[in-house]
Amino acid sequence: MTPSAIALSVIFAIVVLGSALGFYAGARHKMDLEQWTVAGRGFGLVFVWLLMAGESYTTFSLLGASGWAYSQGGPALYILAYMLLLFVVSFYILPPIWEIARRYSLQTQADFFQQRYNSTSLAVAVALVGIVFIIPYLQLQLNGLGIIVEVASFEAIGRTPAMLIAFVLVASFVFMSGVRAVAWISVLKDLLLLFVVLTVGTAVSRIYFGGVGPTFTALLRARPSHLTMPGATVDHGHAWFISTVLLTSLGGYIWPHTMGSSFTAKSSDTLRRNAVIMPLYGVTLPLIFMVGFAGILIAPGLKNGDLSLLTIVRKTFSPLFLGIVGGAGALTAMVPAALLILTAATLFAKNVYRPLCAPDISDRQVARLARAMVLVIAVIALYFAIYSSSTLVALLLMGYAGITQLFPGVVFGLFSRRVSSMTVLSGLVVGVATAATLILGKHDPFLGLNAGFIGLCLNLLTVGVLNLTKVC
Numbered sequence: 001m002t003p004s005a006i007a008l009s010v011i012f013a014i015v016v017l018g019s020a021l022g023f024y025a026g027a028r029h030k031m032d033l034e035q036w037t038v039a040g041r042g043f044g045l046v047f048v049w050l051l052m053a054g055e056s057y058t059t060f061s062l063l064g065a066s067g068w069a070y071s072q073g074g075p076a077l078y079i080l081a082y083m084l085l086l087f088v089v090s091f092y093i094l095p096p097i098w099e100i101a102r103r104y105s106l107q108t109q110a111d112f113f114q115q116r117y118n119s120t121s122l123a124v125a126v127a128l129v130g131i132v133f134i135i136p137y138l139q140l141q142l143n144g145l146g147i148i149v150e151v152a153s154f155e156a157i158g159r160t161p162a163m164l165i166a167f168v169l170v171a172s173f174v175f176m177s178g179v180r181a182v183a184w185i186s187v188l189k190d191l192l193l194l195f196v197v198l199t200v201g202t203a204v205s206r207i208y209f210g211g212v213g214p215t216f217t218a219l220l221r222a223r224p225s226h227l228t229m230p231g232a233t234v235d236h237g238h239a240w241f242i243s244t245v246l247l248t249s250l251g252g253y254i255w256p257h258t259m260g261s262s263f264t265a266k267s268s269d270t271l272r273r274n275a276v277i278m279p280l281y282g283v284t285l286p287l288i289f290m291v292g293f294a295g296i297l298i299a300p301g302l303k304n305g306d307l308s309l310l311t312i313v314r315k316t317f318s319p320l321f322l323g324i325v326g327g328a329g330a331l332t333a334m335v336p337a338a339l340l341i342l343t344a345a346t347l348f349a350k351n352v353y354r355p356l357c358a359p360d361i362s363d364r365q366v367a368r369l370a371r372a373m374v375l376v377i378a379v380i381a382l383y384f385a386i387y388s389s390s391t392l393v394a395l396l397l398m399g400y401a402g403i404t405q406l407f408p409g410v411v412f413g414l415f416s417r418r419v420s421s422m423t424v425l426s427g428l429v430v431g432v433a434t435a436a437t438l439i440l441g442k443h444d445p446f447l448g449l450n451a452g453f454i455g456l457c458l459n460l461l462t463v464g465v466l467n468l469t470k471v472c
Contacts, residue, residue: 010323201287
């Protein structure tokens with residue numbers, strides 16, 4: 001067999017096994033809306049950990065982190081900082097959110113805003129913001145999967161066909177099994193990902209340079225400014241670094257799919273324990289960065305840094321191991337993609353269509369519509385994935401710039417009764433409009449700061465001023 005055939009066979013076997021787990025997950029349960037979205041709220045610590053690790057450690061972590069280490073240098077280290085701080089945030093906000101969700105049978109993030117602020121207009125706005133900014137995150141996963149299959153197959157399969165195949169598989173097992181599919185596939189995905197990262201991260205520096213220390217010594221000689229701020233960029237300095245860490249750590253568990261996945265836990269203590277042990281998964285990130293940094297010397301001149309990890313693996317290891325890496329990478333794309341599609345579809349059906357168009361439809365009809373929307377959401381993300389050239393990290397930061405604007409509403413909803421729905425909605429509009437204007441106008445960073453962080457500051461300022469003056 002050719003190297004391409006060997007790698008593709010392994011990738012195919014892993015993807016088929018993962019998909020089979022996804023279909024099996026829902027076969028034993030009646031998939032009503034409660035089971036489809038929150039799995040009956042019965043997940044213990046292990047499944048919650050696997051589910052949240054599955055949505056946190058994606059192709060962004062595997063390819064995006066190594067890609068930015070390769071192409072950007074020092075600014076990429078923001079990922080190490082925020083991936084630790086966001087668990088601190090989750091420790092304090094997810095348990096009380098779960099308590100409210102359990103008490104009122106909430107299934108989506110927009111349900112939380114509806115319950116807390118008793119405002120349909122705010123809940124609809126929250127759902128729309130969630131759907132819009134889920135699209136670039138979903139696009140990230142599809143792009144990453146296309147890169148993985150293209151490189152791992154030695155270009156035998158193009159990026160677009162790979163994304164089309166993934167689109168069919170992901171949409172199918174989400175349609176059939178809902179959130180249970182994501183949790184079960186995460187078991188296989190996390191085992192493979194840990195094996196791949198530990199193997200590649202420790203072997204590459206040893207094979208080419210004799211260890212971690214010599215790798216950095218060689219890099220400092222070749223690119224002395226690469227590990228300092230702003231690295232290989234011109235505008236990602238210390239202010240951008242700090243503002244981006246704050247933005248992403250506050251917004252990490254404000255994503256609709258991460259908040260929704262917390263509803264699957266069987267108790268609030270499960271979420272507290274999860275916040276304590278989740279950082280253990282982060283020990284793999286420095287190893288991923290090591291591969292990206294080493295790639296500057298091993299495979300110089302790549303036009304797309306996101307290709308660096310797979311290019312090095314293909315150059316260094318056997319086709320069999322490349323297939324394992326490709327299969328693990330494919331699952332790191334498929335797991336969060338499934339959860340993102342499920343969340344966006346449910347938000348539209350339950351929190352946009354029902355209150356605006358058909359307030360009397362039953363949960364069963366909502367579930368049917370949500371399943372139908374799985375296809376629509378996936379097609380939209382697939383279109384952008386095919387026709388966009390943004391890097392994986394850039395796509396995620398775009399999503400964070402919008403989604404973190406929901407943070408004030410969540411926090412005030414938990415810890416204050418003095419803030420009205422119109423005040424929160426006004427702040428949300430100001431924050432999203434500011435971030436969108438700066439990003440679309442190519443002014444990110446602005447004055448050295450992350451555009452989303454500027455939007456969040458104006459969001460909070462708007463809420464504070466309106467609350468003090470009682471205008472809204």
